[in-house]
Amino acid sequence: MSDAILSVEHLTMRFGGLVAVNDLSFEARRGDITAVIGPNGAGKTTVFNCITGFYKPTQGRIVMRQKAGDEFFLERLPDFRIARTAKVARTFQNIRLFSGMTVLENLLVAQHNPLMAASGWSISGILGLPSYWRAEKQAIQKAAYWLDKCGLIDRADDPAGDLAYGPQRALEIARAMCTEPELLCLDEPAAGLNPRESLVLNELLRFIRREHGTSLLLIEHDMSVVMEISDHVVVLDYGTKISDGTPGQVREDPKVIAAYLGVDDSEVEKVEAEVGL
Ligand SMILES: Nc1ncnc2c1ncn2[C@@H]1O[C@H](COP(=O)(O)OP(=O)(O)OP(=O)(O)O)[C@@H](O)[C@H]1O
Numbered sequence: 001m002s003d004a005i006l007s008v009e010h011l012t013m014r015f016g017g018l019v020a021v022n023d024l025s026f027e028a029r030r031g032d033i034t035a036v037i038g039p040n041g042a043g044k045t046t047v048f049n050c051i052t053g054f055y056k057p058t059q060g061r062i063v064m065r066q067k068a069g070d071e072f073f074l075e076r077l078p079d080f081r082i083a084r085t086a087k088v089a090r091t092f093q094n095i096r097l098f099s100g101m102t103v104l105e106n107l108l109v110a111q112h113n114p115l116m117a118a119s120g121w122s123i124s125g126i127l128g129l130p131s132y133w134r135a136e137k138q139a140i141q142k143a144a145y146w147l148d149k150c151g152l153i154d155r156a157d158d159p160a161g162d163l164a165y166g167p168q169r170a171l172e173i174a175r176a177m178c179t180e181p182e183l184l185c186l187d188e189p190a191a192g193l194n195p196r197e198s199l200v201l202n203e204l205l206r207f208i209r210r211e212h213g214t215s216l217l218l219i220e221h222d223m224s225v226v227m228e229i230s231d232h233v234v235v236l237d238y239g240t241k242i243s244d245g246t247p248g249q250v251r252e253d254p255k256v257i258a259a260y261l262g263v264d265d266s267e268v269e270k271v272e273a274e275v276g277l
Pocket residue numbers: 015018019020038039040041042043044045046047
């Protein structure tokens with residue numbers, strides 16, 4: 001069996017005449033932190049939206065392989081089954097918490113499915129049967145565990161909307177982890193974080209991979225995060241893959257430098273010399 005947890009095969013996404021993603025293929029290996037990078041408008045979020053079921057790709061296949069050996073073709077599944085059955089969770093570029101609910105409640109909502117099953121779709125919950133109490137207690141314990149890991153345990157009863165930006169990002173990650181994903185997709189997790197918060201985020205992501213065996217796929221603009229924690233980097237430009245390798249390999253790739261500096265390949269050497277690379 002391949003050690004790829006996710007295979008993106010010939011993915012194309014068109015919006016009318018615009019080709020946002022063009023015949024893209026790459027693999028994310030199990031247990032790795034894989035980063036998808038590229039200049040603004042390169043197609044990164046569109047790739048994430050295809051993987052997580054928010055968009056149906058125009059063409060291509062996205063295969064998720066679970067530890068137990070089950071395979072899922074994500075382009076054929078509705079988004080709620082991608083999260084629940086295929087075990088792919090995501091966070092968003094624009095934070096999407098329930099801001100009027102408490103921090104703890106946000107994590108309990110994420111566990112709605114197992115809680116509903118334990119409640120026998122209401123009856124055991126209404127009658128307060130022990131099977132429901134047990135499930136509720138476990139859900140609270142899991143939420144408390146992730147709040148502790150994300151440094152939010154003291155804020156459990158505060159409205160999520162009262163948290164500063166960095167802690168809201170951490171809460172989104174905690175919420176995704178409460179669904180026990182095998183693949184966690186993070187859309188710009190370091191956006192808006194200060195350097196100290198970025199370091200804490202790096203540690204949290206490493207912890208998630210190390211202690212929970214979760215594979216991570218992230219879109220990120222912050223190169224300090226990408227270069228520091230990624231095992232594998234895929235670079236997009238205008239919807240097309242221009243490089244794929246270790247952080248060191250893509251950093252040295254003239255095509256990547258050209259894309260980021262916005263120059264033709266032929267001018268890379270000249271521009272590199274000018275900017276001192
Ligand atoms: N729903 C949509 N309808 C039409 N065009 C879209 C849609 N979503 C994305 N696009 C276009 O697809 C292209 C890729 O956008 P996308 O958001 O995937 O890029 P990105 O690499 O994530 O950019 P950024 O780094 O700025 O977030 C852009 O030209 C964008 O305008």
